[in-house]
Amino acid sequence: MKVLLVFAHPEPQSLSASLRDVATRELEAAGHEVRVSDLYAMGWKSQIDRADFPALGSDERLLPIAASKNAFSAATLTDDVKAEVDKLLWGDALILQFPLWWFAMPAILKGWVDRVYAYGFAYGVGEHSDKRWGDRYGEGTLAGKRAMLIVTAGGWEEHYGPRGVNGPIDDLLFPINHGILFYPGYDVLPPFVTYSTDRFNEECFETAARHLRERMRTLETVEPIPYRRQNGGDYHIPTMELRAGLEAASTSGFRLHVRQFAEAGSGLS
């Protein structure tokens, strides 16, 4: 496979960077081709602003959606964004690796999403009618490719558990896994998360590295999270509300959008 790893940590000698190298070495040893977008090393511009749309007239209002649509269709996006779009099209798999800062991505990686995910490429794709509401959530430009997160979290694992005070890690990552990766079509693999990283010693590192290598070896084969496809019949169109009766009785919140074991064809083995 061809694998793009987008990396967001400012320190080349960080734990994150060491884990990145563990992942890339394992992938390359298995015969995969790996490219890394090291956002800090690239001097990536974090925020969307007027400079992203050089074709926009100086007296025109910057409406981000319209500007993105026009720039993508006219191929007037900036070269740094075009290069990332090309890398996403090139890769069979995408890995986003980042430290969890304030329960979300670092700004520089959020800015990679905001800028690279152009209208017509990552959203605003496909027919919008009473039959389907665009190609998104399981369909879209990046359908057929795989994606996963590699996340380092400073807090304890228990704090991110089902009853942990931070909220469950799967819910915290839902806006990324479902809203950023599944949205343009990726099959989203379970994330790799390491905890208590501000107290890591050599032994912790070796354990994390071993688990990470295992995950890299199954990148092609592990079952994706069984998110429901938007246009697969589970949702009313165009309100995009889940039809009644599909979920287990006790389920609520984000888990509504993951197919349950009891449902036919769940794909969760």
Next chain:
Amino acid sequence: MKVLLVFAHPEPQSLSASLRDVATRELEAAGHEVRVSDLYAMGWKSQIDRADFPALGSDERLLPIAASKNAFSAATLTDDVKAEVDKLLWGDALILQFPLWWFAMPAILKGWVDRVYAYGFAYGVGEHSDKRWGDRYGEGTLAGKRAMLIVTAGGWEEHYGPRGVNGPIDDLLFPINHGILFYPGYDVLPPFVTYSTDRFNEECFETAARHLRERMRTLETVEPIPYRRQNGGDYHIPTMELRAGLEAASTSGFRLHVRQFAEAGSGLS
């Protein structure tokens, strides 16, 4: 009250900017003192990097938590960050206003959080022992102040409803409301969210503006979201897992961390 509004939209003539002006005018008409941090207009630097820590030696590794701790305690944070810290201490209320991009804040605002929320200021505050796990989630430097979000979302309201495909808006905003605002001590007010903003007409705007003015008039009085206080007895320490039996039987996910109607002293009227 003294109100700080942190604003994140690149276009001065945007819908977001118009709503910001509606909010600030209403607050000022009610006698509140308002300051605005307009991040794009300020040329705010989005990403944490080595330039944030001028006291860090050029041969030292950048460990963000340690660097933040040292810089905050030695008062060597950069001037732009110090100014925002001072504004947060000045304000009785904080409003974060932003368009919802990819189910999260724009990068520039995430970078405001990443950079301004220093160790010793917004986290790493208070005693960590078997009795309490720091002053956070309802306690901390910013306790006693109020905070709320003003959010514009392009999608339909139904898409963000209890069964909407994007996930419920309250869950999507939980990492911000609970993880960024409640964490350093704010009382978090219900968010103001406007939907379908990419199809706004004059009538939509007037309706949104009227609701927003109402919300600004109740900024001092509306009940906060009844998040559970970390050190208030509901959680085991130090695993910070919610004790058994506190939640309604059908509740799961993020809602565990909001006190239920049935609980004594819920504060939810």
